[in-house]
Amino acid sequence: xxxxxxxxxxxxRTKKELNKLTAKTIGGEISAMEIEVEHCKAxxxxxxxxxxxxxxxxxxxEARAGDxxxxxxxxxxxxxxxxxxxxxxxxxxxxxxxxxxxxxxEHAIERKKEExxxxxxxxxxxxxxxxVSYYESTxxxxxxxxxxxxxxxSTKQKKENRVATWRxxxxxxxxxxxxxxxxxxxxxxxxxxxxxCGGPLGTEPHADHIYPIAKGGLSLDSNMVIxxxxxxxxxxxxxxxxxxxxxxxxxxxxKQALLILKKDF
Numbered sequence: 722x723x724x725x726x727x728x729x730x731x732x733x734r735t736k737k738e739l740n741k742l743t744a745k746t747i748g749g750e751i752s753a754m755e756i757e758v759e760h761c762k763a764x765x766x767x768x769x770x771x772x773x774x775x776x777x778x779x780x781x782x783e784a785r786a787g788d789x790x791x792x793x794x795x796x797x798x799x800x801x802x803x804x805x806x807x808x809x810x811x812x813x814x815x816x817x818x819x820x821x822x823x824x825x826x827e828h829a830i831e832r833k834k835e836e837x838x839x840x841x842x843x844x845x846x847x848x849x850x851x852x853v854s855y856y857e858s859t860x861x862x863x864x865x866x867x868x869x870x871x872x873x874x875s876t877k878q879k880k881e882n883r884v885a886t887w888r889x890x891x892x893x894x895x896x897x898x899x900x901x902x903x904x905x906x907x908x909x910x911x912x913x914x915x916x917x918c919g920g921p922l923g924t925e926p927h928a929d930h931i932y933p934i935a936k937g938g939l940s941l942d943s944n945m946v947i948x949x950x951x952x953x954x955x956x957x958x959x960x961x962x963x964x965x966x967x968x969x970x971x972x973x974x975x976k977q978a979l980l981i982l983k984k985d986f
Contacts, residue, residue, distance in 0.1 A: 732862035747874050754863040761856035779837050786833040789826050889939035898940045915949035916978035927953035931986050943985040
């Protein structure tokens with residue numbers, strides 16, 4: 722689960738940064754942003770039900786809490802907040818008065834948060850004390866980023882598919898389709914059951930070419946599927962249609978399983 726600053730950073734990735742990521746990682750980041758957008762929209766809906774006077778008061782309290790946080794940062798940054806060492810050697814230690822002042826400010830911030838929680842109960846229930854402006858800006862930034870990520874991902878996947886197709890075509894021409902099938906197998910996603918017979922995959926699942934190599938099929942992700950050992954040995958070089966007819970398998974169930982796995986058939 723991506724949270725906090727790391728999550729917020731997703732909305733500002735550059736194309737150079739995206740180039741370093743796999744399609745699976747980009748897909749995961751899109752999902753994370755979509756979840757956060759839904760959360761922000763839900764929080765805004767709840768915020769819409771409060772009185773305008775309460776809203777203004779909560780905004781003022783949030784602004785004051787922000788000022789207090791800046792005061793803590795200034796105290797920590799100031800040289801006067803640290804004890805002086807002889808010849809300036811050794812690690813700097815914060816003075817007792819500065820530490821006490823920071824503690825007082827932190828208590829004041831907690832009181833502000835408690836007041837906000839009383840004004841806006843939904844903030845207390847969800848334990849989300851971020852200002853309303855955060856939800857609004859996050860929705861805007863993430864919706865734009867999701868659109869940009871999807872466009873990039875689509876282009877990236879098309880390019881990867883073209884490369885994989887060229888590689889598979891070259892392998893078919895040189896008779897090495899089964900050699901590259903092993904590398905494709907490692908990338909295949911699996912269904913909880915065998916997509917052909919509906920039984921368990923077993924301890925030794927096989928990778929089957931939906932359209933067989935013997936009939937011109939390619940070693941591509943879209944043409945390969947993980948099935949149980951028994952089905953693969955029975956199917957051999959048969960087409961999927963011939964295999965279903967011979968063993969009286971349910972075409973609709975097989976079609977549904979292959980659609981879930983995004984396979985061509």
